[in-house]
Amino acid sequence: MTCNVMEIRFDGKRALVTGAGKGIGRAVAVALDKGGAQVVALSRTGEDLEALKKECSDITTVVVDLLDWDGTEVALAGVGPVDLLVNNAGVADNQPFLEVTRTAWDRTFDTNVKAVFHVSQLVARGMRDKGSGGAIVNVSSVASQRALQNHTAYCSSKGALDMLTKVMALELAPYKIRVNSVHPTVVMTPMGRKEWSDPSRAAVLQTRIPMGRFVEEEEVVNCILFLLSNASEMVHGAQLTIDGGLLVN
Template structure:
């Protein structure tokens, strides 16, 4: 299935590493003009070196005012990937107010804010668009030491549904993807150890973790016109974890 993003402008948050970085590169390869957002300048510099066409923006999305300043003048955006996130994993009784606030500021509030900025302009232009929020299997399944993270992703799921409901009449589709453990560079450090991986793998019917490409392909599909009748969907990329 050929997917083209020619003449489209895309914004990807959390584009410095992992899923966001590979999504930004895939969109460029598909013909899109891509704005890559990260809070780490060195990651943007290396991404720019790989893909000179990318437009980098360095901003901490948990800062509402800085985000407004950085994104309000970027012009029109057809495609948005809300990928920026933090994962602070602690037992429920050990999680702190700081952990809670930081997690919700990035995983929910920043996604909400960036989508508002982009969708307002989409509505004014009247040409529609597609937004994909990156959620997690942890939004729908309780996982030990993930109390705060699970809560943020559950909130993001409901935000996705309400956005789909309210923005759909303006030809703006909103969906989310829900990966299992993804073998990013950082993910491999923990999860390639068979002892660490044993329990989680046992809960995945396909008995394997996701590669970054698996998630990127799902994102590209939901962004594209190939999914033009899909709106408000929560798409698992989890090898059957949520079905078991």
């Protein structure tokens, strides 16, 4: 399967991407940079950002742990006005319901919900004060709408993220700030390919996907770019599912 990243121009726009060190976040940061945006890439892992900087020298990298509330505020204070925000940072601590620990639950919600709220609030205030609006895309999952075995904390956090996205869309619309979310199933990032490398295990889920395969990284990136762009000016509060039909089966 070959899929190319769409060429959409974002000249004159400043974009902030969280979880930009690996996977979808990294790919989005690279695509936005190639599209002319001034990209600020956030990650808690300095080595990943160093590698990103080597590939895209114009990208501004910021090492910050989004679970550090005060540290995040300090880091974003130096970023400047943001026009485009992609909340991609997330974790998955997969445990059976009866074995979920408080630590796993708190870490999952702190990263997948609380950090999104905090970053979005800080960025949206800047968008409001600037007066020119903006676009925010939250990276959710089909797990917000379909219960998955051993994914108690993850499914619950993504369900909470979906409602956060809706409330943000409702309250930020008067400031011309669009808010949407994307909902992929398994994505073939390097980590995804490794985790689902067992053909027999992968087949169990793929047989439930009408299109018969998992999602390529570029397919998620393309959807995010569309939602950030002027081509989706009247798309607001939408949940864009990227699952090959999994949720209709």
